Amino acid sequence: MAEVILENITKIFADTRALDNVSLAVPDGSFVVLLGPTGAGKTTTLRVVAGLERPDAGTVSIGGRLVTGFTPAQRNVAMVFQQYSLYPHLTVRQNLEFPLKSPILKTPRPEIDRRVKAVAEMLRIAHKLDNRATALSGGEMQRVSIGRALVRNPSIYLMDEPLSSLDAKLRADLRIELKRIQAHSGATLLYVTHDQVEAMTMATHVGVLDRGRIVQFGSPREVYENPASVYAASRLGQPRINLLPAGLFPHPPAGARTIGLRPEHIRQGDGQESSVIRVERLGDQTRLHLRFKDCELVTVTDAHTPLRPGDIVKISPANPYYFDADGMRIAHGETT
Ligand SMILES: Nc1ncnc2c1ncn2[C@@H]1O[C@H](COP(=O)(O)OP(=O)(O)OP(=O)(O)O)[C@@H](O)[C@H]1O
Numbered sequence: 001m002a003e004v005i006l007e008n009i010t011k012i013f014a015d016t017r018a019l020d021n022v023s024l025a026v027p028d029g030s031f032v033v034l035l036g037p038t039g040a041g042k043t044t045t046l047r048v049v050a051g052l053e054r055p056d057a058g059t060v061s062i063g064g065r066l067v068t069g070f071t072p073a074q075r076n077v078a079m080v081f082q083q084y085s086l087y088p089h090l091t092v093r094q095n096l097e098f099p100l101k102s103p104i105l106k107t108p109r110p111e112i113d114r115r116v117k118a119v120a121e122m123l124r125i126a127h128k129l130d131n132r133a134t135a136l137s138g139g140e141m142q143r144v145s146i147g148r149a150l151v152r153n154p155s156i157y158l159m160d161e162p163l164s165s166l167d168a169k170l171r172a173d174l175r176i177e178l179k180r181i182q183a184h185s186g187a188t189l190l191y192v193t194h195d196q197v198e199a200m201t202m203a204t205h206v207g208v209l210d211r212g213r214i215v216q217f218g219s220p221r222e223v224y225e226n227p228a229s230v231y232a233a234s235r236l237g238q239p240r241i242n243l244l245p246a247g248l249f250p251h252p253p254a255g256a257r258t259i260g261l262r263p264e265h266i267r268q269g270d271g272q273e274s275s276v277i278r279v280e281r282l283g284d285q286t287r288l289h290l291r292f293k294d295c296e297l298v299t300v301t302d303a304h305t306p307l308r309p310g311d312i313v314k315i316s317p318a319n320p321y322y323f324d325a326d327g328m329r330i331a332h333g334e335t336t
Pocket of ligand 1: 014017018
């Protein structure tokens with residue numbers, strides 16, 4: 001596996017600046033997740049690394065080698081797309097073997113059999129190896145697509161929302177499986193998702209993209225606990241961070257326009273009165289929707305809370321975030 005470095009990458013489509021001077025280092029053996037809303041430039045970043053898009057400016061290097069002008073095949077990357085892309089006339093086994101049969105690789109037959117078997121078992125499709133690809137469910141086809149990447153030994157795996165078409169159970173299983181593969185094999189992954197559970201549980205690093213720019217890069221915990229801006233703070237956390245006018249609570253720091261309150265920043269039981277609008281019981285967690293002055297906010301509470309709509313709860317901020325008029329973080333306030 002290899003370190004991948006993007007330096008000052010700009011990619012323009014007609015009048016869209018999809019990537020704007022992006023610099024990003026994907027360390028060898030890391031699991032980097034790109035987060036951002038639709039159109040932020042996540043897929044374009046993967047395609048530039050894969051060699052499927054040519055950047056208008058900047059360089060890509062893989063394992064210390066400049067590959068900007070290389071074809072996808074010369075880069076030795078394995079890409080998994082959101083939509084499975086299998087050879088429909090081939091069986092599952094033939095689809096999985098395909099990448100290993102390239103004349104360049106010359107993989108010996110026993111080695112092909114061994115790897116296909118291992119990957120098929122891991123992805124729980126071993127019993128379907130002799131089925132045609134077209135005779136599979138959508139979830140099974142996507143597992144074969146992931147398997148086709150995993151049988152290889154590429155410099156880097158590039159995955160574009162590979163789990164989004166799967167059901168919740170399989171998604172949870174494969175999350176653990178992918179993380180295990182990465183941790184044990186030292187694989188390097190660059191991974192795109194909208195799913196913040198995937199980002200929090202699998203990533204060693206998160207890159208937050210905003211309109212073609214990387215606005216924060218760090219461990220998921222760092223980005224969650226120490227967000228640089230309103231935008232970065234809003235990418236992680238469920239329920240989402242509450243963003244309210246800073247003056248709603250006493251003593252905001254100078255220049256603060258917005259106060260950011262994650263559930264753990266809302267102390268319940270003392271402070272100012274809010275009223276319960278809704279109690280949302282999710283099983284392991286109960287969400288409280290509160291009205292505070294003219295605003296609404298969402299926090300979590302004891303799963304078995306007796307609270308009901310209309311009840312009064314006193315709240316006060318505990319170490320909230322403050323942001324300036326441009327949405328940039330200004331200070332970590334201490335309100336007691
Ligand atoms: N081939 C293309 N031609 C024209 N515009 C494109 C092309 N590919 C991407 N874009 C534009 O570039 C911007 C970034 O697109 P990209 O697909 O990288 O975003 P994304 O973050 O992956 O979004 P999504 O989450 O919807 O996949 C968007 O405005 C998109 O419309």
